[in-house]
Amino acid sequence: MGAHLLTVTDWSSLVRPSLVGLEPYRPGPSVSELRKEHGLDEIAKLNWNEDLFGPLPGALDAVKDELVNAWMYPEQAYSDLREAVAGWLELPPDTIVPAHGIQALIAAVAHAFIREGDTVVVPQPTYGLYAQVSAGAGARVVRIPNRDFRLDLPALVDAARTESARLIWICDPNNPTGSLIEQDEWSEFVSALPEGTVAVVDEAYREYVDPERRVAREADVQAGRPVVLLRTFSKIFGLAGLRLGYAVAHQELAPFLDVVQEPFNVNRAALAAGRACLAYPERIDERRRESGEARALLARLLAEAGIGSLPSEANFLLAHVGGDDAALAGELVVRGFLVRPGSEFGLDGWVRVTVGPPPLMERFARELAAVREAIPR
Numbered sequence: 001m002g003a004h005l006l007t008v009t010d011w012s013s014l015v016r017p018s019l020v021g022l023e024p025y026r027p028g029p030s031v032s033e034l035r036k037e038h039g040l041d042e043i044a045k046l047n048w049n050e051d052l053f054g055p056l057p058g059a060l061d062a063v064k065d066e067l068v069n070a071w072m073y074p075e076q077a078y079s080d081l082r083e084a085v086a087g088w089l090e091l092p093p094d095t096i097v098p099a100h101g102i103q104a105l106i107a108a109v110a111h112a113f114i115r116e117g118d119t120v121v122v123p124q125p126t127y128g129l130y131a132q133v134s135a136g137a138g139a140r141v142v143r144i145p146n147r148d149f150r151l152d153l154p155a156l157v158d159a160a161r162t163e164s165a166r167l168i169w170i171c172d173p174n175n176p177t178g179s180l181i182e183q184d185e186w187s188e189f190v191s192a193l194p195e196g197t198v199a200v201v202d203e204a205y206r207e208y209v210d211p212e213r214r215v216a217r218e219a220d221v222q223a224g225r226p227v228v229l230l231r232t233f234s235k236i237f238g239l240a241g242l243r244l245g246y247a248v249a250h251q252e253l254a255p256f257l258d259v260v261q262e263p264f265n266v267n268r269a270a271l272a273a274g275r276a277c278l279a280y281p282e283r284i285d286e287r288r289r290e291s292g293e294a295r296a297l298l299a300r301l302l303a304e305a306g307i308g309s310l311p312s313e314a315n316f317l318l319a320h321v322g323g324d325d326a327a328l329a330g331e332l333v334v335r336g337f338l339v340r341p342g343s344e345f346g347l348d349g350w351v352r353v354t355v356g357p358p359p360l361m362e363r364f365a366r367e368l369a370a371v372r373e374a375i376p377r
């Protein structure tokens with residue numbers, strides 16, 4: 001007699017119930033598929049806020065030199081990066097938690113804090129992964145609308161208190177609006193945080209902000225406030241494809257984040273590139289200036305074409321095109337430019353555009369002005 005072999009007919013009854021009904025992130029057609037479809041030699045990726053100026057100088061050589069070590073687990077290099085980041089930020093190394101990007105850290109934070117049935121508070125609109133991952137971990141997501149395209153910190157903290165929220169997710173500068181939190185807003189927010197709520201602050205675009213305007217939240221972490229910071233090498237460092245980021249967390253929280261992450265989750269090439277970038281911090285400042293000038297150029301060119309944009313402190317602009325933003329984005333693809341339609345964030349009539357080198361911004365502004373004339377309003 002043969003053994004009775006089971007077959008699963010309903011995986012949804014076996015996975016965690018909180019996963020049922022959630023949609024995975026679908027990035028859409030790839031650049032090469034779109035090039036083929038529209039017969040284009042090139043497509044400019046102004047849709048994902050990668051740094052279009054490329055990796056910081058020195059990073060790629062460091063990767064090449066490291067590849068010979070690809071056969072070894074990255075155990076030693078891991079503490080090297082921790083120390084390099086800590087030295088750069090003047091923080092104790094045990095407050096730095098390396099990871100393969102902020103996306104991984106969002107999952108680690110959710111895994112570490114959220115119990116089934118907890119509530120989390122999320123601004124609307126903001127980066128979509130906070131709500132997705134929190135819901136997947138079993139949390140109820142309470143969304144708080146932005147006010148005048150800026151995070152409404154008093155409303156977020158009020159909601160955390162009335163809902164006894166486990167987490168508040170904050171994005172500063174915020175994606176997709178580009179808005180920045182001011183120091184006094186932040187201080188009031190931190191002092192109003194209810195007991196039991198942790199503020200998780202995604203600072204993916206921090207390095208694009210003028211240092212004088214940045215809120216130095218590392219001090220809150222060190223003082224033991226309920227604050228965790230998430231940072232990345234995907235943006236100003238130009239290393240999105242290598243997947244590297246880190247959390248700044250209190251010494252006593254950091255080991256819990258390490259517990260929920262895979263031990264060797266950052267690869268050697270990424271670690272080498274990250275260390276090389278930090279060896280010359282002045283290159284980060286140079287990139288910030290370059291990117292800021294390109295952002296100002298894009299804002300000016302759009303304004304000349306009658307297209308307003310929000311003040312931004314990041315490497316993207318939210319531009320008011322009016323009318324059908326998805327149709328406009330579709331027309332721009334045909335002409336070789338990818339942008340993010342605002343309607344994907346609930347911002348109908350807007351598009352989010354990644355900043356890049358000036359000649360690209362000039363070509364883009366010309367095409368956008370032409371396409372805008374042709375779309376329904």
Ligand SMILES: Cc1ncc(COP(=O)(O)O)c(C=O)c1O
Nearest residue numbers: 101102103127175204232234245
């Ligand atoms: C606000 C924000 N956080 C995180 C990420 C992703 O970061 P990482 O590449 O480090 O996973 C992005 C990417 O666009 C982002 O906009």
